[in-house]
Amino acid sequence: MKKNKKEEMRLIFLGPPGSGKGTQAQLISKNFGIPHISTGDIFRNIIKTNKPKKLADIVNKYVKEGLLVPDDIVFECVKTALKNNKSFILDGYPRNLNQAELLDKYFGNNGINKVIYFKVTDKEIIKRLSSRRVCPKCGKVYNIYTLKPKKDNICDICGIKLIIREDDKVSTIKKRLKVYKKETLPLIDYYKKKNLLLEVKANDTVENIYNNIVSNIIK
Numbered sequence: 500m501k502k503n504k505k506e507e508m509r510l511i512f513l514g515p516p517g518s519g520k521g522t523q524a525q526l527i528s529k530n531f532g533i534p535h536i537s538t539g540d541i542f543r544n545i546i547k548t549n550k551p552k553k554l555a556d557i558v559n560k561y562v563k564e565g566l567l568v569p570d571d572i573v574f575e576c577v578k579t580a581l582k583n584n585k586s587f588i589l590d591g592y593p594r595n596l597n598q599a600e601l602l603d604k605y606f607g608n609n610g611i612n613k614v615i616y617f618k619v620t621d622k623e624i625i626k627r628l629s630s631r632r633v634c635p636k637c638g639k640v641y642n643i644y645t646l647k648p649k650k651d652n653i654c655d656i657c658g659i660k661l662i663i664r665e666d667d668k669v670s671t672i673k674k675r676l677k678v679y680k681k682e683t684l685p686l687i688d689y690y691k692k693k694n695l696l697l698e699v700k701a702n703d704t705v706e707n708i709y710n711n712i713v714s715n716i717i718k
């Protein structure tokens with residue numbers, strides 16, 4: 500795998516839940532030293548720590564239901580996470596047109612270098628999400644078929660038992676997919692028109708997808 504890139508990289512990873520964008524974001528973040536900003540992780544952390552409590556109560560309602568957290572709340576969290584980072588991977592943001600426009604206003608027109616779109620079928624998503632496991636401590640994502648931990652159901656890094664995310668239940672997955680199609684799919688055209696879109700077929704191996712992305716973002 501290629502590593503070490505010195506130039507700035509401001510990337511958006513776009514795709515339905517379970518398309519593997521989080522896994523690729525973790526890998527690229529680690530290998531290139533680029534901060535990985537996952538709005539889903541930010542919200543899960545707020546809920547887990549229950550801090551700030553008022554925010555945790557609001558966010559929990561939406562996440563539990565598989566619905567989008569209101570745009571103003573998400574954007575405040577994203578701005579805090581971005582800090583002054585020159586490079587970043589935004590994973591799970593933006594998720595609708597209004598969020599994309601807020602981001603464009605914030606960075607100006609040349610803010611984003613590339614948008615990686617992870618294309619995958621609904622059937623594959625349901626299979627993937629229901630076989631996904633995560634470490635409750637470090638957040639590392641596994642899959643019981645394709646990305647197994649070294650020891651059954653135990654995190655390679657923390658040595659503790661893996662869990663199934665609450666919103667990975669089949670009924671919630673279906674709702675999240677519906678929200679994705681209605682709210683997030685229009686972003687594909689939005690970024691295509693801006694000539695930023697790179698489409699990757701997400702039903703490939705983790706390594707092939709990684710190499711495909713890297714060869715396209717390293718010029």
Ligand code: AMP
Pocket residue numbers: 516538539540542561562563565566567568569573590591592593594598666675
């Ligand atoms: P994810 O792990 O990216 O699938 O996100 C989990 C949940 O967090 C989503 O189902 C939403 O409830 C919430 N969430 C994450 N990112 C966003 C976003 N950009 N806008 C609104 N809600 C979000």
